[in-house]
Amino acid sequence: MTALPLDEAGKYVAAAYLVFLLLLLVYVAIMAGKLQRLERELTELSEASVSTPASETREPEAAVQ
Amino acid sequence: MTFGKRLRGLSIASALTLTGALALVFFYAPNDADQGFIQKIFYIHVPMAIVALGGFIFGAIMAIQHLRTGERRYDLRSYVAIHLSLILAVGVLITGSIWARASWGHWWVWDEPTLVSFLIVFLLYATYQPLRFSIEDPERQARYASVFAIVAGAFVPLNFLAVRLAQGLVHPRVLGTTAGGMPGTMRLTFYVSLIGMALLFVTLWKYEMASKNATWQLRALRRRLLGDDAVPSVGGRSAAPRAL
Numbered sequence: 001m002t003a004l005p006l007d008e009a010g011k012y013v014a015a016a017y018l019v020f021l022l023l024l025l026v027y028v029a030i031m032a033g034k035l036q037r038l039e040r041e042l043t044e045l046s047e048a049s050v051s052t053p054a055s056e057t058r059e060p061e062a063a064v065q
Numbered sequence: 066m067t068f069g070k071r072l073r074g075l076s077i078a079s080a081l082t083l084t085g086a087l088a089l090v091f092f093y094a095p096n097d098a099d100q101g102f103i104q105k106i107f108y109i110h111v112p113m114a115i116v117a118l119g120g121f122i123f124g125a126i127m128a129i130q131h132l133r134t135g136e137r138r139y140d141l142r143s144y145v146a147i148h149l150s151l152i153l154a155v156g157v158l159i160t161g162s163i164w165a166r167a168s169w170g171h172w173w174v175w176d177e178p179t180l181v182s183f184l185i186v187f188l189l190y191a192t193y194q195p196l197r198f199s200i201e202d203p204e205r206q207a208r209y210a211s212v213f214a215i216v217a218g219a220f221v222p223l224n225f226l227a228v229r230l231a232q233g234l235v236h237p238r239v240l241g242t243t244a245g246g247m248p249g250t251m252r253l254t255f256y257v258s259l260i261g262m263a264l265l266f267v268t269l270w271k272y273e274m275a276s277k278n279a280t281w282q283l284r285a286l287r288r289r290l291l292g293d294d295a296v297p298s299v300g301g302r303s304a305a306p307r308a309l
Contacts, residue, residue: 004167009102012167016106016160017087020113023156027269034276038283045287 068274075268082261086254094254103167108254110160112262113153114183118221120150120266121190125218128211140207141306143214145273147193149266154187182227189217198304207306277305 004012090108097104124146131139161180162172174180196213200206247255 004101004103006102009167012103012163013105016163017109019159019163020109020156023152024265027152031272031276034280038276038279041283041287045283045290049290 068271068278072268072271072275075264075271079261079264079268082257082264086258086261089254089257094251095248097251100168103164106160106164106167108258109262110157110164111255112259113160114157115259116262116266117150117153117157118186118224119263120146120153120270121186121221122218124150124214125221128214128218131207131211132215137207137306140211141274141277143211144197144306145270145277147190147214149269149273151187151190151193153266154183154190157183158187178227178230179224182224186217186220186224189220193217194304198302201302203307281307 086108090105094105094108096102124143127139127143127146131137131143161183165174165180166172193210193213197206197210200209
């Protein structure tokens with residue numbers, strides 16, 4: 001196998017490492033979206049718990065199986 | 066149960082190891098005598114492949130645990146591991162193609178067993194999410210997905226074997242089985258890259274587990290405070306496991 005010159009090989013190596021970085025960034029962006037939704041839901045819940053008197057809220061029950 | 070424990074330490078360890086690996090790749094490891102600079106791709110391609118295949122195996126082990134115990138947390142662990150491994154597998158295929166284009170002049174070579182067997186494993190796991198999504202009942206979904214994860218997991222060692230047994234020897238062997246494998250500097254760089262990738266996988270796995278757990282805790286809290294009607298999305302169809 002004949003080794004590619006550095007200027008030629010460099011483009012391919014950079015592309016490969018950028019692919020990894022891109023995948024990581026896309027994953028982080030998706031997870032950031034989920035975190036944002038979680039925060040919004042938590043804010044809604046916090047507001048609802050403030051506006052609902054304690055006596056009107058339900059008795060705690062088994063949350064998840 | 067909390068999954069966020071030790072997440073900060075793991076994140077820092079992953080970042081440090083991966084940064085160290087990059088420094089070793091570009092400033093310490095010598096250029097390959099045969100392939101030249103293009104061989105640097107292997108420090109990311111091979112660890113990604115090994116960790117992705119390891120993740121599929123871990124998913125299968127968790128699926129076995131799920132079928133044995135019936136506990137849904139094992140299904141979630143299996144689901145997240147397979148999900149992350151699939152993302153890494155996309156990276157493996159793309160970086161492998163980039164290397165192939167630079168070395169062989171082709172993006173893909175169909176008569177190379179290593180490439181084709183990895184593609185088969187990837188396509189097999191690509192059906193995992195649609196399979197889950199097609200089943201509405203959460204119990205049945207978890208059970209069928211576990212059976213799938215175990216059966217598909219059996220194909221993974223075949224991919225490892227294909228690398229070793231392939232007679233075409235077009236695809237390079239990074240870890241030589243005989244003398245004449247990688248020199249010490251390259252081997253150290255490769256192992257640091259592999260550890261970095263494994264740490265990244267564990268970090269992201271715990272991160273996603275913590276995120277899913279938080280979502281469920283929040284829904285449970287909403288149900289407790291506002292009643293069952295306040296959680297409309299829980300009953301809808303989803304590929305992800307729905308409750309621990």
